[in-house]
Every structure is written in structure tokens, then in C-alpha cells.
Amino acid sequence: MxxxxxxxxxxxxxxxxxxxxxxxxxxxxxxxxxxxxxxxxxxVSHHIKQALIDFIQNDRIQVYPAYGNLNEKIADYAGVKPEQVMITNGSDQGIDIIIRSACSAGDEIIIPSPTFAMYQQCAGVENLKVIEPEYTKDGGFPLQPVLGALSPETGLVVIANPNNPSGTPTSVEDILTIAKAAPDTAILVDECYFEYSKLTIADQVMDFPNILITRTFSKTWGLPSIRLGYVISHPDNINALLNVRGPYDVNQFAAVAIHAALDHPExxxxxxxxxxxxxxxxxxxxxxxxxxxxxxxxxxxxxxxxxxxxxxxxxxxxxxxxxxxxxxxxxxxxxxxxxxxxxxxxxxxxxxxxxxxx
Ligand SMILES: Cc1ncc(COP(=O)(O)O)c(C=O)c1O
CATH class of the missing domain: 3.90.1150.10 (Aspartate Aminotransferase, domain 1)
Structure with missing residues (x-):
């Protein structure tokens, strides 16, 4: 044949x-x-290394992952409620799930550029039309071009806060201006570098249910090889996103390491x-x-x-x-x-x- x-x-x-x-x-x-x-x-801290060694010694590798109170601990750390949090396999998976869940083929996605490559990659997989207003060295985040690009076809707006590679911060005010201008459009706020920038919109997700935040343990916490991220959003969004994420997408090593990290954040x-x-x-x-x-x-x-x-x-x-x-x-x-x-x-x-x- x-x-x-x-x-x-x-x-x-x-x-x-x-x-x-x-x-x-x-x-x-x-x-x-x-x-x-x-x-x-x-x-990373010796507490994390020891927790991983103990896990291996404890003969649980052949068992599917179970996360205990990890959601609660992360929520507590982030200052939100457990039902506002979903753990993911790195924040890359959060980005992927949010884009897949919010956009249909042919939709427009606004990705201010230059920026982190993963947004484009997910947009390509979903066959989205990418609109790329530009960050500028002097002007920073392109607020007016983003507002001007919003249309009934917009499925999602990406705001990497701060942006990579430019490091550009975006103010809470600018993010909320966009969230208000497009109340039926998903606004993905990527807070990958939150611990460095201290910039967050996490306290606004109940008032703005169109905002979905991604965060990670890959940067400050030093655990990119372990892969753990999380999404913060309105519980209705979290419940819907949980329909997309697989039940074992976060591996047990990640859960063990992050439990230890959050117990000893010093x-x-x-x-x-x-x-x-x-x-x-x-x-x-x-x-x-x-x-x-x-x-x-x-x-x-x-x-x-x-x-x-x-x-x-x-x-x-x-x-x-x-x-x-x-x-x-x-x-x-x-x-x-x-x-x-x-x-x-x-x-x-x-x-x-x-x-x-x-
Ligand atoms: C802006 C931004 N978002 C997300 C990520 C991905 O992080 P993770 O390791 O959690 O998938 C990176 C990694 O460089 C990044 O720069």
C-alpha cells in the first residue's frame, strides 16, 4: 500500500x-x-534536594502523582484562594491551555512584540491570526496600539509583565484599561518574573474575570528542570481550564520540590x-x-x-x-x-x- x-x-x-x-x-x-x-x-536550597532524595528512597515512583495540599499552599503564597489556582507543567503549559481554551482557529491574538516565543508557538498551533503591536524602548508597553487592535475577532491579548526580552513593566492601570475595553476577551498576564518585579494583578481576578495570570517556579525558585507553573484566575475559569489539563500533567518530583521550596522560602x-x-x-x-x-x-x-x-x-x-x-x-x-x-x-x-x- x-x-x-x-x-x-x-x-x-x-x-x-x-x-x-x-x-x-x-x-x-x-x-x-x-x-x-x-x-x-x-x-537551590538543600531542603529541596533532600525532599527529592527522600521521595526517591521512599519507593513511590511507580505510583501516579498525588498533590496533597499543594494548591492551598501555592494559593496561600500567592495571596489568593485555592479555587483560584490551577497547577501546570511549567507556565508554558498554562499559556498553552489558556490560548487553546480561549481562542478558536481564525481568531486574532494580540501579542505585543518582541516577546517570549511560546505565545507565537501556541498561536500557530491553534491557527490564530497574530497581531503584533511593538514595545518601544522609550514608550514601553504599546497601550494605544493594543487598544486600537482590539476587534470582535480578538480571542486573547497577551501581556508579559514584565516582558521578555525587554524587561518592560506594564502598569496595573494599563492592564485594567485593556481588561475593561475588552470585557469578553481573555487577557493573559504572564507574571513569570513576578518575584523580581513584584508586579502583580492577582488581587484583581475576582473583579476582572477576563484576566488569567500565569506564574512559575522556574525563575527565582530555581526549578525550571522540575517544571511547575500555576494559573491564577476566577474560579469559573479555573474549573473550565481543569477540563483541559490532564490529571497527571504535573509530575510528582515537581510537587515534592515545590512543597519543600514553599516550606523554606528563605x-x-x-x-x-x-x-x-x-x-x-x-x-x-x-x-x-x-x-x-x-x-x-x-x-x-x-x-x-x-x-x-x-x-x-x-x-x-x-x-x-x-x-x-x-x-x-x-x-x-x-x-x-x-x-x-x-x-x-x-x-x-x-x-x-x-x-x-x-
Ligand atoms: C515571559 C516568560 N513566560 C514564561 C516562561 C516559561 O517558563 P516555564 O519554565 O514556567 O515554562 C518564560 C521562560 O523563559 C518567560 O520568559
Whole structure:
């Protein structure tokens, strides 16, 4: 029997897409200073390691996951009610489920850009029409263009707060202006970097049931390999989203690690303060001193535009420091640099300065 070409079996919008494949291979935290993925640059608390070891020793790997009071604990941490929370396999899964649940093929999705690639990826899978108002270095979040782009066809508006790669914060006021202007449209507010920015709209989800927030334990908490995110929204939305998420999508390792993390949250506090109050101002003043332009960031990373960004990236790499090249919409190549602790930032700044002289 003749083989049927795959192209005719799978949906054309899926086969036309390319995979979301970030450059993760070959990164080794024991060899490199990893400033390329906005990760925590220090290991996690020993309480988490011990909880994972205990779990393995306890012979429960052959049993399906059970989460105990994890929802309650996360809700408590987030200052909302348990019925306003759904745990997910990383916030990527929250983003995917929200977009799948809110949009139908052919709908428009407003994704202010440049931004995190996952929104486009999910929009491609759902065959949505993407509208991309642009962030600007001086103007920040494109409020008026987003309001102007709203139409009866809009299925969802994405607001990454703060945005990646630019670090741009969006005010509660601007988010609510959009939520009010489009009360029947889903507003996805991605608070992936919440612990750094302290920006949140979580206290508004009961008054604005069109707002759905995604959050994660991948960044400040240092657990991206474990994959745990959560959605915060009105309980009616959470109940509907639970119809989409699988019952075991969050693995037991994640549940064990996050229980331990929330029992001992101290390890994140000092790290966040050091990154935001010492490392970030140090790098900002270095960039200012060297007349290198950069975007105003509310997160643990800075998108900078030195003249010779590829030389700098190569030099940093030769010193074992990885940063992420990211082009702006006008094609200029910048570097998105994650901030670690003070000593790591000093090391990066020294190598950066050397590269400027090359
Ligand atoms: C804005 C934004 N949202 C979501 C994510 C995904 O995080 P997670 O590991 O929770 O899937 C990232 C990761 O870089 C991000 O930058």
C-alpha cells in the first residue's frame, strides 16, 4: 500500500510551523556562568534536594502523582484562594491551555512584540491570526496600539509583565484599561518574573474575570528542570481550564520540590535582593558609563545594545560566560544578560569591559 504523506494527515498550519527549539544543549553550570536563560544562577536550597532524595528512597515512583495540599499552599503564597489556582507543567503549559481554551482557529491574538516565543508557538498551533503591536524602548508597553487592535475577532491579548526580552513593566492601570475595553476577551498576564518585579494583578481576578495570570517556579525558585507553573484566575475559569489539563500533567518530583521550596522560602529572598539591589544597579551603571543603550527592565535581566555585540558575546563565551543574543525589531543585535549574584555580575562586567577594548 502506498504511504500517505504526513502532510495530508496533519493540519497544514502545524506542518508549516517550526519547532520552538531554544539553544539549550551544551550548557553546563559547572563549566559556564549561565546568564543566557534568565535562570537562578545559584543552586537551590538543600531542603529541596533532600525532599527529592527522600521521595526517591521512599519507593513511590511507580505510583501516579498525588498533590496533597499543594494548591492551598501555592494559593496561600500567592495571596489568593485555592479555587483560584490551577497547577501546570511549567507556565508554558498554562499559556498553552489558556490560548487553546480561549481562542478558536481564525481568531486574532494580540501579542505585543518582541516577546517570549511560546505565545507565537501556541498561536500557530491553534491557527490564530497574530497581531503584533511593538514595545518601544522609550514608550514601553504599546497601550494605544493594543487598544486600537482590539476587534470582535480578538480571542486573547497577551501581556508579559514584565516582558521578555525587554524587561518592560506594564502598569496595573494599563492592564485594567485593556481588561475593561475588552470585557469578553481573555487577557493573559504572564507574571513569570513576578518575584523580581513584584508586579502583580492577582488581587484583581475576582473583579476582572477576563484576566488569567500565569506564574512559575522556574525563575527565582530555581526549578525550571522540575517544571511547575500555576494559573491564577476566577474560579469559573479555573474549573473550565481543569477540563483541559490532564490529571497527571504535573509530575510528582515537581510537587515534592515545590512543597519543600514553599516550606523554606528563605533561599529565594536573599537572592532576589542581591540580584535586584546590587547586581542590576551595578550592570546598569556600567552600561551608562560606557554609553551602551539598554531597555529599562523590571526583571532579573537586561537587554543591552553595544556596538559590537557579537564580539562581546564571543569574548564572554571564551571566558565561560554565556549570554543570549537577541535582535530588536529593527534588526539590531543586542545581548540579553541575566543578572546573577554580585560576584558573578562583577565577573561578567569585567569580561564585558575587556571585550569593549577588543
Ligand atoms: C515571559 C516568560 N513566560 C514564561 C516562561 C516559561 O517558563 P516555564 O519554565 O514556567 O515554562 C518564560 C521562560 O523563559 C518567560 O520568559
Amino acid at each position: 502506498a504511504e500517505t504523506p504526513l502532510m495530508t494527515i496533519l493540519k497544514p498550519n502545524i506542518t508549516r510551523m517550526s519547532a520552538y527549539a531554544p539553544p539549550l544543549e551544551g550548557r553546563n553550570p559547572h563549566e559556564h556562568l549561565l546568564l543566557d536563560f534568565n535562570e537562578r544562577t545559584l543552586p 533561599y529565594t529572598h536573599d537572592y532576589v535582593s542581591e540580584v535586584m539591589e546590587q547586581s542590576k544597579p551595578l550592570f546598569e551603571s556600567f552600561l551608562q558609563q560606557k554609553n551602551i543603550s539598554f531597555w529599562n527592565s523590571a526583571a532579573n535581566f537586561i537587554w543591552a545594545f553595544p556596538e559590537n555585540s557579537s564580539v562581546i558575546e564571543q569574548h564572554l563565551r571564551s571566558k565561560g560566560i554565556l549570554v543570549r543574543p537577541k535582535a530588536s525589531s529593527d534588526g539590531k543585535m543586542g545581548l540579553r544578560v541575566t543578572l546573577g549574584d554580585l560576584a558573578q555580575t562583577q565577573r561578567m562586567v569585567t569580561a564585558f569591559e575587556e571585550a569593549l577594548a577588543l
